[in-house]
Amino acid sequence: MGSLRWGCSGMTIRKKRETRVKKGGVESRALKARGTDQPKAGNPWISHERGMMMKQYDHDPYPPFRFMVKKGEEADDAFEGLLEKGFPGSSMAEDEPPLKDIVCMEDKREPIAEAENETECDDSENEEMPDANAEREDDFDEDHISCYLREVSSYPLLTPEREVELARTIREGQDELVRLVAEHAVEDPVIKDLHEKVEKLLAHEKSFPGVRDKVLKVITRTLEKASRDNPGQSMYRELYRRCQEIMQTIDTAKHQMVKANLRLVLSIAKRYRGRGMSFDDLIQEGNLGLLKAVGRYDHTKGNRFSTYATWWVRQSIIRGIYDKTRTIRLPVHFIELKNLFFKVFHELVKELGREPTPAEIAERADIPPDKVQMVLSLVSQPVSLETPIGEDDQRLADFIEDENVESPVEGCEARELGEITRDLLAGLQPREEKILRLRFGLDGQPGETLEKIGKNFKVSKERIRQIEKKALRKLRHPSRQEMLKAYLE
Known part of the structure; x- marks a missing residue:
């Protein structure tokens, strides 16, 4: 098959691309697209920040979306497989094969007319381009979010069988560590006290699923301290060594489960954009919830891990928004009360056609009137004291009285009273x-x-x-x- 041209405004394939700047203008070439270092004569390439656009000719109505495939049966098979998969969401399918022979010209989702205006530039304009363009490297720059998304998408998903296997490894490692402490509880008073603490914690396992993580921390910390304080006791060293081996196995299994479910955090974090936290922070809060879910997951309940982890990720993100988006932090229970207040407020506005009174809101929401007044007094956002007032460079702080400073009148009266x-x-x-x-x-x-x-x-x-x-x-x-x-x- 010869070089194939395809026009499709919704198709994007990301590949490395190389730009070269010469004195007379900008010349770009696709790496090994035609087996040569030079672009085809009469077909100049124009470099852009996130893609490569071709100069339009009269006989080619879709040059910005053109890509070429080298000759060969291998490339034919790869291309046909690519067409069968399609491009869901204007991007390649998740399990796409690497197509090393395909070089894509990716647009920035801008109108074609705007792309044509950018590409139609003469040599004089190219000569006036700033030196910064000449210093650009082969790979275009991407922000850290794009890099993170690309890395996360490279992690393979877990099959149900592999997921159960990892969860079983974590649970068996936890049980093995508890059993190790129980076996040596009779031999040493320190281990005996540790065993009693572990038993008390495990008694609350049904009510608090996260107690197993607490048990692991207590065992590891106690054995580490015992081996450090008693270097002559070989039993402590052996127990601590065995504890480290078990913890390494548990951490490895947890790490694999976390990596395979990072995409779940991204999909949930997107829903909470625009609520006062950056997308970076939303991802971080969601990842913390994912780590908690891994330590609490019980595969014997019959649920997939993603189903179980979704609730922990959502809770962690919501708590992060509540705790870190306000200048003055409010308790979570108060924010929930505030949300209930405004929900009832808007319902009554639609029903009554006017703003409801605090008593009406308290009756509908079934909450005490004093709590309604508390919500009304605390829902306002804080205002900076540096807020400018008027046109005379005055600040809000200039109009607020300092109650701790004695006024001149009070000072004069106090001196006179002292003398009398x-x-x-x-x-x-x-x-x-x-x-x-x-x-x-x-x-x-x-x-x-x-x-x-x-x-x-x-x-x-x-x-x-x-x-x-x-x-x-x-x-x-x-x-x-x-x-x-x-x-x-």
Whole structure:
């Protein structure tokens, strides 16, 4: 079969492509497409960032979507197989064979007319291209998300039989580690205490599926500490060595299950875009949920792992959105209450044709009215204090009063009151003045009890109370009260 041309706007095949920049302009060539380093004469190639576009000729209405296949029966078979598979979702099928002889011209999903305008450029425009284009490498740059997607798609899926085999390996490894501790519980008190902890944890296995991961951590940490603190005990070293071997087997099986189901995380994470978290973070949160699912999966229940893991991935993503998208974190139960509030709010708006009252929302949602008020007070988003106000470079913080700073008026009043108080106390006997200062903390110290003051003056607390009462009666004289009248109102 000679060189074959095919026009299809929905077809894309990604292959390496090489660009070469010369002084007179840009010239690109497809690697070994025709078994030569030079493009076909009279058919120049124009390089683009994500694909290679051909200059359009009158006799070829679909040049941007052309690809060529080398001669040979092997290429014919590969091409026919490619057509049979089709291109679901404008991309090759998941189990596509590598077609090394196919070189594809991939467009950027732009209109053909726009592509034609880009390709129709003369030599003078090519000479003015920036030097950065000349430094581009053969492979076009892709962001880290594209690289991750490509790597994840390369991991093969697990068959049901292989999935059960890996799950059985994990479960048997966990049981073997518990059995190893039980066998040596009689020989050593440290192992005996460890065995008792393990038994207590496993007693809650039905209620808490993740308790097995907790058991593995407790066993590994305890044996590691025992072997480190007792280097002369060969039993600890042997147990820890055996524990590491079992954990290595378990981790290998978990790793294979995680790799084979990373695509599941991607498909779920796409549904939660636009909720305050970047796609990178959504994938990370979903992967954490996938790791939890691997440790909790029980193949004896009869469910596929993907069915079981979906719920853990979704929960991990939702929790991540709740915990990390707000400037001020709110508890998960409060966010769920807020979602219920707004759901009922919109339902009542449609029914009543107006905004419902808090009492109506509380009645429909069957929640206490005080919780409705709490939701209303906390649903607002925080506002930055640096928000500009007006056109005079003023900020929102400039209009907010600092309650911790004393105002000039209050400071002046406090100084005047202090001077008047000192004058009033100066009219008392020295012992009376001293007792009042200690009793009410007028010198900036906390007030003292009658008993403590009595010990300082070496009298009874009853005598101190009498002196205090006499001094206060003197201060209540009308002539002295007149001085404090302005501050008592």
